Amino acid sequence: MSASVGTAHPPTPAAWRAVFGSWVTAYKRTWRGSIFGRFLSPLMFLLSLGLGLGSLVDKSTGGVDGVPYLQFVVPGILAAQSMWVAMGESTYPVMGAIRWNAKYHAMLATPVGIDDVLLGHLIYVAMQITGATAIFIGVAAMFGSFGSWWVLLCLPITVLTGMAFAVPIFAFSAKQETDSGFNILFRFIMTPLFLFSGIFFPVSQLPVFMRPIAWVMPLWHGVQANRSLALGSPDFAAIAGHTAYLLVVIAVGGWLARRAFTRRLVV
Amino acid sequence: MTDPDPDLLLHATGLTKTFGSFTAVDGIDFAVERGESFGFLGPNGAGKSSTMKMVGCVSPVTGGQLRVFGQDPATHGPQIRARLGVVPQKDTLDEELSVEENLWIYGRYFGLSQSEVRARTTELLDFAQLTDRAKSTVEPLSGGMKRRLTIARSLISRPEILLLDEPTTGLDPQARHVLWDRLFRLKRSGVTLVLTTHYMDEAEQLCDRLVVMDHGKIVAQGSPRSLITQYSTREVLELRFDTDDHAQHGEAIAGIGERIEVLPDRLLVYTEDGDAAAAEVHLRGGRPMSALVRRSTLEDVFLHLTGRTLVD
16 A cells, blocks of 8 residues: 555645745744845945955955955855855744644645645745845945846846755755754854855865865855856856756755655655 | 445544554544544544544555545545545644634635635634634634634635544633534534544533544444443442552442442442442441442443543
């Protein structure tokens, strides 16, 4: 006998939209505080790293590879911010919906299936990343952080970068019994990635043995593609490669997340 | 396969659920017809909730056969769930949202239109006596109110079967009675109720028919009254002695009534005439601290069948 209760059917638009709608309904209660943070975060980075540190770098070395430090660093931070947003949206909310308030269980008692639950929630996360990224680009543009209108293409690239973290983290969060795993994720994965993914200095400055780590993780790909676009001399072949890599990570993450959700929620 | 009888809503044969080497439900058979109010009575860990989750098509069947509306949960899960209302053991409400928002988002899971959901919400909040709390967030509501909201939520899709897993566990007596009244109205309006409970009074109040479960098996079934007639006597005499060991007093009164159960804190004498039994205890020199004559309940049935009380 197959161990199924028909929760594994392909997503249906009405069902995943209802799931998405429930997350949006909850967000409507907290959006003010969240939007404030979305504006504050780029401002802090721009003032400290872009303008503060940037003026020192530019004075002593004339920028990085001939580019003012502000314009070098901001596209990278843009990618990194989407990683942080993805982490926030796909750790506690996912574990909470399984362990604390059983939000997913409530959905699965209805015609909604696992794929609807997953897709509806992921689209909500993509919406959050899109909003945060658009605000970041807008604020940073006002400080002259970008050299080209190509920066507009950073929006989809950055959303893909964020989702390349969110989707695998969904799988990770679904398996956690406590939140201690999130501390490990934060300290030993996110923070090193933030520091060593070519955001603040080119990866070529890293010791040779560390470079492959940057190449394997999604952040570096987002940083490279963003920078290439924002500086106004896009290398489209490289950008296509980075995009393809991000899509592969999302696809593999989706498979893992689906498996983790099924194991956790259909017992 | 489909069942020929459209009024046979639930049908299980040899239904089994295992988790690793642990067998939660051990090959049970039952059938529920449209309009019935059917209960699973048993202590914690008897397999009631596991059975309910299989019927609710959220937990896969390990063995045996289960048909809900004549359909197989393994292949028709979404279609079956569309016709079920589920009140889980633990409320799964969104505590940060308002009472009405909880109903709105839930209705959307069933594919109902926004306007339809809003119309039904008004109606259901009235039924659940929560109209004046519609805009309040769920978190500060009392346990009884949350339970009524969960029931209102489960009704948003106008289900044919309402599954209630321990609907009143943890509620105070007054809140339980309000809830029973609401459930009784639903039953009268033709909704089929399937519930689990470890309260015999709840089973007596709400169930036309029930099965008694213990260790994953069905140990008896019938109407509350027929179970009592079959497994117990008309009356029970409860005796409490000033002692640490009621067993020795049990020996002293052996032979009175049909049967004597020795519990840690009292003796139960099963008899057709409680007062006559009490008089006989007195004649034999028994001087209990208290002697109470009461009617038999399902608790006595359970005790007789398993040697244990329902709620320890």
